[in-house]
Amino acid sequence: MALAAAGRVLLQAGSRLGRREVVDGARRFANKRVEVEADEAAGIAVMKLKNPPVNSLSLEFLTEFLISLEKLENNKNFRGVILTSERPGVFSAGLDLMEMYGRNPAHYAEYWRAVQELWLRLYLSNMILVCAINGTSPAGGCLMALTCDHRIMADNPKYTIGLNESQLGIVAPFWFKDNFVNTVGYRTAEHALQLGLLFPPAEALKLGIVDEVVPEDQVHSKAQSVMAQWMAIPDHSRQLTKNMMRKAMADNLIKQREADIQNFVSFISRDSIQKSLHTYLEKLKQKKG
Numbered sequence: 001m002a003l004a005a006a007g008r009v010l011l012q013a014g015s016r017l018g019r020r021e022v023v024d025g026a027r028r029f030a031n032k033r034v035e036v037e038a039d040e041a042a043g044i045a046v047m048k049l050k051n052p053p054v055n056s057l058s059l060e061f062l063t064e065f066l067i068s069l070e071k072l073e074n075n076k077n078f079r080g081v082i083l084t085s086e087r088p089g090v091f092s093a094g095l096d097l098m099e100m101y102g103r104n105p106a107h108y109a110e111y112w113r114a115v116q117e118l119w120l121r122l123y124l125s126n127m128i129l130v131c132a133i134n135g136t137s138p139a140g141g142c143l144m145a146l147t148c149d150h151r152i153m154a155d156n157p158k159y160t161i162g163l164n165e166s167q168l169g170i171v172a173p174f175w176f177k178d179n180f181v182n183t184v185g186y187r188t189a190e191h192a193l194q195l196g197l198l199f200p201p202a203e204a205l206k207l208g209i210v211d212e213v214v215p216e217d218q219v220h221s222k223a224q225s226v227m228a229q230w231m232a233i234p235d236h237s238r239q240l241t242k243n244m245m246r247k248a249m250a251d252n253l254i255k256q257r258e259a260d261i262q263n264f265v266s267f268i269s270r271d272s273i274q275k276s277l278h279t280y281l282e283k284l285k286q287k288k289g
């Protein structure tokens with residue numbers, strides 16, 4: 001119920017944005033920040049993140065992404081989604097720092113609800129989610145990948161993935177942490193989260209953050225072949241199994257969703273946290289100069 005209500009709010013927000021859908025022969029639809037190549041006959045869609053320059057998860061991006069995902073969820077012909085970046089090199093730079101810096105509490109609350117919604121929708125999706133990680137994927141970008149059923153990363157040592165929040169002076173919330181612990185195990189998570197480590201593909205593979213590392217030009221073909229394997233499993237048994245594995249963790253967030261929003265708002269509003277974000281943003285700018 002809570003999920004459905006939040007979804008409606010996002011859909012309303014989406015229509016307020018007034019984006020015109022572009023339909024190309026019923027096989028492709030796009031809003032400004034997400035491109036969907038939908039092969040209805042095959043039951044597979046490729047969702048490309050397209051929020052330049054670095055696919056940060058801004059409120060507008062989250063809204064558009066959730067609307068696109070809901071369209072696919074509502075069409076029973078779609079059984080699988082491949083998530084990838086339209087801009088190879090960066091899968092996603094994670095949460096948009098500008099949504100968490102210098103805004104007011106109401107904005108922080110609205111933003112955090114949308115971040116929660118993204119995680120819940122992806123984590124509990126009945127569809128098969130395969131992540132084709134064709135670039136760097138820190139923090140919220142890594143979290144998106146962690147919600148998927150299978151992760152394939154491009155073998156480029158320049159790319160990294162992980163939860164680096166502590167390096168920014170912020171803390172990965174409990175549900176980021178739980179998702180990570182369930183993927184890599186407690187000790188690895190404890191170590192990596194405290195240090196805010198980002199891992200190149202080979203290390204990410206060793207730790208189980210990703211399931212496969214393949215040459216960069218094969219990420220998409222690999223994602224398609226993995227998808228074909230998963231599609232061969234009957235939906236009902238796969239979905240019931242997925243739900244059995246994931247429901248408890250998602251319920252844990254659902255039951256304390258409002259408290260989690262309040263925690264986020266009071267944490268992110270602190271002067272000391274705003275100062276840390278300011279310093280980090282300055283560092284990102286200086287890197288350029």
Ligand SMILES: CCCCCCCCCC/C=C/CC(=O)SCCNC(=O)CCNC(=O)[C@H](O)C(C)(C)COP(=O)(O)OP(=O)(O)OC[C@H]1O[C@@H](n2cnc3c(N)ncnc32)[C@H](O)[C@@H]1OP(=O)(O)O
Pocket residue numbers: 053054056090092093094095096097098136138139140141164165168170171172173263264267268281284285287288
């Ligand atoms: C106990 C209490 C518990 C309370 C719970 C509270 C919990 C709070 C937790 C909040 C969780 C946050 C999770 C996150 O996702 S935080 C975001 C983490 N992301 C990063 O650290 C990535 C930062 N970016 C980079 O490292 C690089 O940009 C890149 C992704 C490696 C790409 O490098 P590239 O050289 O291609 O590009 P630039 O660095 O030049 O960036 C281009 C412009 O984009 C801006 N940028 C980059 N990342 C972000 C971002 N995440 N949000 C907003 N904007 C971003 C960058 O500043 C450049 O802008 P400019 O052109 O205007 O200078």
